[in-house]
Amino acid sequence: MDKMPMLILLGILMMVQGGNCIFGYDCGTKLTNLTTVSLIDIGECEPKKEETKSINIEAQLLQINDYNIIHARECRIKIKRTVHHCGMHSHTSAVLFGEIEYFKEITKDECEGIQLTGTFNGFGLSLMHLERNSTTTKSVILAGKLDKDSHCESGANYDDPYGTFTDVLVTGYVSIGIYDYDIKLNLESDKVFMQDGTPCNAKARHCISGEGGNVFWDTLPEQMCGANKYTVLYEGFVTKVSDPEDKNVMYSLDTKEFSFALLKTYEETICGITFIKTEVARFLIIENPRSNHLIQKQEVAAANVDIFAFINAKALFLEKHLKRQLKDMYETLVLQRCRLERKVIENALAIVLRL
Structure with missing residues (x-):
């Protein structure tokens, strides 16, 4: 057998380079449809001057x-009271757990009433013309008697959320602050944020602020x-x-x-x-x-x-x-x-x- 054709075939095969490709056949027509798709190289992004x-x-x-704005009302009623025992010749002495400062809990209706009328009645006080976004402080005798000459008289009973006392004199201060302002409602978390950043559940419509006051608001109606x-x-x-x-x-x-x-x-x-x-x-x-x-x-x-x-x-x-x-x-x-x-x-x- 002649070796020349075999040598020619081997030479041709050595000249063919390897590649990565996919062959597909389109049998729907007799016409040749040749498309080359590289599995390694990616075409460049050539800017085209397209018609626009x-x-x-x-x-x-x-x-x-992120937020909606809703209006809020806050009422802060703070009591600082001191309990004494008034003895002979108006000498006073301290009572165990007699001094404390706390905020009074009030309802939404009570707070709105104070806001609308500018008046407060309680703890033996009747305050009028309270200014919005400010605090008014008054001294008060919560139990017993005390005159301007320092003559005191015990004999009264007193109780509050933090204690019950018998035969005592109770003096103190009442601070009343009424405020109204806008607060942020986070639409995603459904939380409102007080002025000091305290987060609260929007649906509760009530929260205690960082200052200790009772804050109330109305939720926004869902718009169409x-x-x-x-x-x-x-x-x-x-x-x-x-x-x-x-x-x-x-x-x-x-x-x-x-x-x-x-x-x-x-x-x-x-x-x-x-x-x-x-x-x-x-x-x-x-x-x-x-x-x-x-x-x-x-x-x-x-x-x-x-x-x-x-x-x-x-x-x-x-x-x-x-x-x-x-x-x-x-x-x-x-x-x-x-x-x-x-x-x-x-x-x-x-x-x-x-x-």
């Missing part, structure tokens, strides 16, 4: 609130479709930039008051209103705000102002990109998304090749 359309539309920029969870940050015209298929949509605005650039992620319809979710989870867009009959523009609660850090971050982005055309900015965002997806594929291939 840019229009001005009416829209609302919404934020998802959860409308109280949103606040309108901006309402007016914005620029909408998208590709011809509307697969990538960006909303942007650059004014003295507002600067943002947000990419659309998906849509969600709630009570007939289409909420457009964006890459910043707490920001939403509603096109055609006249259709939004649930959420109206109002003053932003101070507790939620810190979320404007998101807008400031977007403003930094705009400083770099709004100097160029709006289309260039759109293409930059799409390119960044492509590079992120390419990195994910690279990581997945690296894991597979190690197996």
